[in-house]
Amino acid sequence: MAGERLVILGAGESGVGAAYLAKQQGYDVFVSDFGVIADKYKAQLEEWNIRFEEKQHTESEILLAVEVIKSPGIPEKAAIVKALRAKGTPVISEIEFAGRYTKACIIGITGSNGKTTTSSLTYHILKNAGLNVGLAGNIGKSFAYQVATESYDHYVLELSSFMLDDMYKFKVNIAVLLNITPDHLDRYDYKLQNYADSKFRITQNQTATDYFIYCADDAETLKGMEQRTFEAQLLPFSIQKTLPLGAYLNGEELTINTPNNHFEMTITKLALQGKHNIYNSMASGIVSKVLELRNGDIRESMGNFRNVPHRLEHVADIAGIRFINDSKATNVNSTWYALEGMPNEKVVLILGGVDKGNDYNELTSLIKSKVKAIVCMGTENARIHEAFSDDVKTIVNTASAKEAVAAAYKLATKGDTVLLSPACASFDLFKNYEDRGDQFKQAVMEL
Structure with missing residues (x-):
């Protein structure tokens, strides 16, 4: 209702869009992000004359809200969400609001x-x-x-x-x-x-x-x-x-x-x-x-129809080796689909990132039949080694897209496919899966 306080937690695409609509509808809008707000979103909020804060959640401001729109990325266990639930403040999604x-x-x-x-x-x-x-x-x-x-x-x-x-x-x-x-x-x-x-x-x-x-x-x-x-x-x-x-x-x-x-x-x-x-x-x-x-x-x-970037996207053929960007595969099942769709049995698979409680057993039969080597790309790769060391002769660790591409290129030969299909989230080394896919593509083009 006009003049009432509406708080938006998270100032990404969805939060900033919700802020604009709420302002248009006459709410007193306050945007709060526990992280750093991207420059383009800050500029939009300033242009629309919407108050915001970053790197903190000021409870005294937020708890005044009649309703809160929460970014999908903020979990229920976040302290500010718990405080809102305790007070009985409705917490909804941008989709619900719009x-x-x-x-x-x-x-x-x-x-x-x-x-x-x-x-x-x-x-x-x-x-x-x-x-x-x-x-x-x-x-x-x-x-x-x-x-x-x-x-x-x-x-x-x-x-x-x-x-x-x-x-x-x-x-x-x-x-x-x-x-x-x-x-x-x-x-x-x-x-x-x-x-x-x-x-x-x-x-x-x-x-x-x-x-x-x-x-x-x-x-x-x-x-x-x-x-x-x-x-x-x-x-x-x-x-x-x-x-x-x-x-x-x-x-x-x-x-x-x-x-x-x-x-x-x-x-x-x-x-x-x-x-x-x-x-x-x-x-x-x-x-x-x-x-x-x-x-x-x-x-x-x-x-x-042309498929979206980062989903089984053909990047290049270099020295007879095909490079495929499937960075959007952030879970085991997505990687299963990617491997199942590979036409040849000589895949160098780039795996790894933030493991969300993955059960890698689903991949075992496809790894055995199609994968000749695994390149781990992440800060914590122990579970991948545990899962596949009996099935794949070569498993190497890397800590960047550039290192991963170089290692995969070395392990592959003419007729092979290098497949980035990580089965994990990206935020250990990258901003998001798009950033991971873009860095992979850039590294391939620099070979």
Whole structure:
């Protein structure tokens, strides 16, 4: 409400966007970041005349808030969050806040793996089909900032579990859950059940006019569904079985049936190849048919889409060695998908970073069959050595992207692939996974 104190914790993309929207709505806005605020965000806050602090959280200022918008990166165990919870102050996400000020149709996409690719592909299809659509969430400009400055009819939102945790009344019209595999368990008391519960929050508040699109081949998703009832219309996708509604494979044909529409496309014509990308394309395709887009437009967009940087991105071929940047693989399952999609059996794999409670056993069979050497890139590599020393003859330690690339180049020979797919978070040596991927690409280009 106008004049009331609204505090934003964290001054990254999402926090600064929320601050702008809150200011626009007449709140007394205060932004607090325990770390250093990036210059570009400081400049924006100053330009908008929004008060802020960095390198501290001043409790006397923050506890005056009627409501607090928290950055997804701040855990519940942070002292300031505990103080707010004790006082009973509502703590919400930027998505929850921004959702109050838009009547757009919301397509929300979550899952342990494939979120960014599926969100980007869905946005690409909708935009090319002529829809007035925005892309936000974990990707692009903040949702709140776009709500404040644009008037989109549709939004494609990439939603992480951390965002979903702080969403209560927000409703997703078309919800997509790609998969549930162990990730971020350090934030969920190391319980997969807690993490799965978080993912299923994407379906909360849905009604009979909404849709829930999910993978019928994913064991954890099916387990979670058995414990819940759904108001929304269910549209599953599978590459293992034929389905009356949803998406499935009919030989080489990707087939989609929604209550009012039918779509087919040969999988060899998809821009995104590999088993995991068939799932991603199915999910995007179902969204497109729910929105009743023309088949020709969907086929064209699915055929000409270019994947996002840092996700299985081809960097260069040097001396017959292929270099692939999959820096976005911040968990074991992402690395599993990357290895599973490698065409040859001679991979030099660059692994390591901040281990979030990883179970490396999932990778053992692929490491045995496809990996000739492992280059560790991180400050703590002991668990990688423990996991794979019996399966891989050569495991070396490095402490920078440049060192890792040089070591991998030395270990690889003509016809091999050097794959950066770390299975870990990046913040031991890098600002984020983009910085890690960019440093890797630069090092490759300097060979």
